[in-house]
Amino acid sequence: MKNQDIKEHINAIVSALEKEYPDAKCSLEYKDPLQLLIATRLAAQCTDARVNLITPKLFARYKTAKDFAFAKISEVESIIRPCGFFRIKAKDIVEMCKLIYEKFGSKVPDNMEELLSLPGVGRKTANLILGDIFYKPAVVVDTHCIRITRRLGLHNEKDPVKIEKRLRGILPPKKSNDFCHRLVLHGRAICKAISPKCFDCCLKSFCKEFEDKT
Numbered sequence: 001m002k003n004q005d006i007k008e009h010i011n012a013i014v015s016a017l018e019k020e021y022p023d024a025k026c027s028l029e030y031k032d033p034l035q036l037l038i039a040t041r042l043a044a045q046c047t048d049a050r051v052n053l054i055t056p057k058l059f060a061r062y063k064t065a066k067d068f069a070f071a072k073i074s075e076v077e078s079i080i081r082p083c084g085f086f087r088i089k090a091k092d093i094v095e096m097c098k099l100i101y102e103k104f105g106s107k108v109p110d111n112m113e114e115l116l117s118l119p120g121v122g123r124k125t126a127n128l129i130l131g132d133i134f135y136k137p138a139v140v141v142d143t144h145c146i147r148i149t150r151r152l153g154l155h156n157e158k159d160p161v162k163i164e165k166r167l168r169g170i171l172p173p174k175k176s177n178d179f180c181h182r183l184v185l186h187g188r189a190i191c192k193a194i195s196p197k198c199f200d201c202c203l204k205s206f207c208k209e210f211e212d213k214t
Helices: 003-020 033-042 048-061 065-069 073-083 086-103 112-116 123-132 143-151 160-170 173-189 208-213
Strands: none
Touching (some): 033 048, 033 065, 033 123, 048 073, 065 086, 123 160, 123 173, 143 160, 143 208
16 A cells, blocks of 8 residues: 555544544553553453452552552462462562662653563553553554454564554554554454454454455
8 A cells, every 4th residue: 555545544444443432441440650550560361350350459558659669579469369470470560669669759650661671561561551641652562453453454463563663653643542442442342363243343344354255
């Protein structure tokens, strides 16, 4: 596609998702930047719904970065155990909060470089924080994003960093964060990894995989 055609194509996809999912927001429950950062770490290999059941007790016990920084890892482990991989997650949470407390004045960083310096934080988590907390253009490349954008023919990549770069180049910056949230909703409801509901899909007229099937 030519650049103009790509822009028209992606704008049409964005509009279709906006119409289908007018409310685009993160499904993790949080009250401040630190809570979202920790909840996102817990959500790795775990459902957001399960994380939301666990975080109220965790955040009632530890309210600030300082609280987490001086927490006993074993106590954090006991609370987050149902999330899976609880040992490494507890270690990461305590260590990231130590760094936030000691280096960043108890404030979650607002830029990619500093966020990536935190233990357990990768580009997906960093982009979520930048988009949802600091309202900066962000592209959260999770499994739904990878699957759906590939099916739409927007890329043929497997590397999340390359996919992020590709999407940043074609998405309207002010809409990129909500676009990714809507992909999560669409992936859960329609464009599933196995047995997608293609004929019910609001994106079928833009979908390369659907076109190949029909």
